[in-house]
Amino acid sequence: MTSKMEKDQPGAGRLAHAPADHPAVAPARVGVVLANLGTPDDTDYWSMRRYLGEFLSDRRVVDYAAWKWQPLLQLVILSKRPFSSGKAYKSIWNTERDESPLLTITRAQTERVREQLTARHGDAVAVDFCMRYGNPSTPSVLERMREQGCERIVFFPLYPQYGSPTTATANDQAFRSLMRMKWQPAIRTVPAYFEHPAYVQALANSVRDVYAELEQPPTRLVASYHGVPERYLLEGDPYHCQCQKTTRLLRDALGFPAETVETTFQSQFGPEKWVGPPTVDRVAELARAGHKRIAVISPAFSSDCVETLEEIQQEIRDSFLAAGGEQFTYVPCLNDRDDHIEALVQVLETELAGWL
Template identity: 75%
Template sequence: MTPPNPGKASPDLDSSGSGRLAHAPADHPPMPRKKIGVVLANLGTPDATDYWSMRRYLSEFLSDKRVVDYPDWKWQPLLQLIILSRRPFKSGEAYRSIWNTEQDESPLLTTTREQTRKIADGLYEAHGDDVVVDFCMRYGNPSTDSVLRRMQAEGCERILFFPLYPQYASPTTATANDQAFRTLMKLKWQPAIRTVPAYFEHPAYLDALASSVREAYESAETPPEVLVASYHGVPKRYLLEGDPYHCQCQKTTRLLREWLGWEKDAIHTAFQSKFGPEEWVGPATVEHVAELARQGRKHIAVVSPAFSSDCVETLEEIEEEIRESFLEAGGETFTYIPCLNDRDDHIAALLSIIDNELAGWV
């Protein structure tokens, strides 16, 4: 006997397509057909670049205990009274330099929406309308809570939650999952939920990443002498407390080098975006590229394997601040290799991961 497909209409529903239960009383409300949901989760974005939009976004982001884990009595007065009185101006300026003015939104939002559309098309081709695809942001809009609730209202009794971070880190993957679980804690009827683990070792992801590097090198007027893999940094304390992120970043660089067939010194690992007085994992990208220039490496490329989409940390920090650091130290050509974004090979890799994680559901 063939087992029932969990994505198909329930045998308890009548055959009219009305969504009404076959054996329910006439006044029973219609029930949506059972579906499976896939939610792509990214970091987040401010709604606009003005002071108050930036302040709301930064307050939510920097109040997250996964991001800054200092006690509230020590951190919140400093954050609300000092940091958020100045930082929204600086961050707003950074976002304005990369803002998608045509759609009046951040590039991260634009790219995540396009990734979602392509993944939805791929899953529709494979499974029809049994699988519903959407995206959410950990900070800002569309919120995790609103997307999960909407999916449940559409009949998604099983949801695959996919944080778009190749490497696991407490301030990224864990906080995205936390937010999904907070919504479940408030629901009377919880959908079954699965979370996608780190995928930096997945062959299709590494193929896409290596292809992006090869294409950039082939199109560069002056071939880079060194590739710097720049990852978002974390306090060194996180590593000592068991967060695997630093180790997974180092392994990503090694695997990328092996996929490319390059010598060991052809790729360096560095970390960017330091915030606060603590010691962070290093070396710092902004300092490392300057040191490379002083050592006579005049032509370099930078890639960001920790980001699935280009964002302010890549389009502004790498393309402007880190580029400037290299050139001012004597460098001559600086090649930034874009994130995988909505490249077809990246979408194919994400679809392969999704299909694996949906095993037994579809």
Template identity: 65%
Template sequence: MAHLDTAPLHSTPPGETTGEGRPEHAPEDHPAVRSARVGVLIANLGTPDNTDYWSVRRYLSEFLSDQRVVDYPRWLWQPLLQLVILSRRPFISGEAYRSVWNREQNESPLLTTTRQQANKLAATLESRFGEGVAVAYGMRYGNPSTDSAVRELQARGCQRILFFPLYPQYASPTTATACDQFFRSLMKLKWQPAARTVPAYFEHESYMRALAASVRDALGENGLDDEGLGDNQPVAKDAAPSVLVASYHGVPKRFLRDGDPYYCQCCKTSRLLAEALGLDEQRLVTTFQSKFGPEEWVGPATVDKVAELARAGHRHIAVLSPAFATDCVETLEEIQQEIRDSFMAAGGERFTYIPCLNDRDDHITALADIAAGELAGWL
């Protein structure tokens, strides 16, 4: 687990640091304890430990057994999941993970990038607040677990923890289940740290600035234009895309009816991004991906919409995924392979994927700004 091991926050005079020692006024035989610190725990979705059948099956079983993700009655869902879905799905998902796997470090890109985010965030917070903050990262599913991250921070003397789910928009199957797991971890501790959680941050100025900058960086000075729309000439190599597609992970439509704000927050993210880029609603299209199961999901579906755009004459489009803070199998494989193939098969000629914010410096600045706001009164 990547972390920044820091010195005490308020227990020593300025310019002095202490890692651990006997508490003031304690007997001489009192065991050494670490000085009090503030912890920031960033949390991501998770990853299998490897791409083989059993590693992927363990991961999918944990993920799909979460009733925040699939909320069907357990007596109905578990036999179907364990006996039918998990007999086949690990082969398919394993192939998808292998296509994007970080072979150099033998781990998923999500794990690699989350570690980089934690390291950079630790350095940024240290530059702002001195050696008073410890940063760690954990996963809702798989390793390193949320439980191990909480215990690590507590072992390093953190008596206060800010839990930071890396989901710009709130959703029950992402933010809520991550927070559930965090509080379950606290339930196991004899001495619980004080705790805060970071709310949805899609409206935060620093986040939106970074998101808009990532689009400008990817598209260059030309931005969007009408090249490749309305005639039958091949699209020029340097032609800019004519449409920007914001593809979000989908949820069942009944989640919206039941009060989950995710769909509305996604739509507002797109509107704020369009305003930041100076685009009208025809130039930035909101779609949803990763449909699972038979029920109706929010839409339109990305895989269908990109084909529709190609048939309408858009030969070059750009796609980004604002619901993900970190590139993962849903972006590196689903968008760049399945969704791209759908666009090209329908007549599209060029497909530009705009990466997630990952460990961009402006993204780390945004995360630090958000964390600093939530740490008010603790630092």
């Protein structure tokens, strides 16, 4: 069909036998959307309140009954937390671009993935990114890609380990977006890639690169993942198990003894029991046990963000040093490293099979 179009504007055309007033139709393409968690537009109170309100109202994130949770959220939490969260974001804000590091890094990842896929497939593929919370929003990006002729879309949540508060809610938002479209594109969601060899190798390479710059290597490597309530594990969410396997595969790729690599969890929120041990407590225990040099890596985060740049490098670091630790080393997220981009492209090529 598209080969018979008469071009009347860039990227779009009129069907050869269509009436003159027929809407322009873009040539058919395959879209790739990288999806990340999200970011506030600014660090001020109202920007933070808007972002936190959307995030904490997501039933995938907090699944308490709305009649119980919303009054507490709207009247108590959102009257105070925007100030503390805004302060945390301000401490790591990219002032040059006036945006959060997560937005800066996700954009860079997208540009590099686009370069790789364009080199392989030319204009047959369009690549963009969206956020589950904040901007650019999932609905706006999917609508834009549809307007660009993307009749098929590979939707890629950038979470190596599947979690219902991360992967599932990103997919939920994508499907909700389709519900509002007159012409829905076909869509594929990318599964968890926590054990993909290229991803594991990139993690191992990042550790080796950081260790190579140290005079003395750490005696412990702590793999810190974002936590979830223990109830999620008992209800069938595979996140905890996939985190444990990622740590084991990373340890094996590095050739480290089993006792030198640990799995911990951070960012506990709310009163119920969460999976553990908590990173902030465990690093203090390691210091008191005589481990003066440790390193922390965050395999669940594809991009550095407030949980890594502020929570790990400030709160968790301070906990270790206050307990007697001496050398705290943070291994950055994979971000837009060459080997990480190659891993993402390998995952995408599998999901694009049959569409290109």
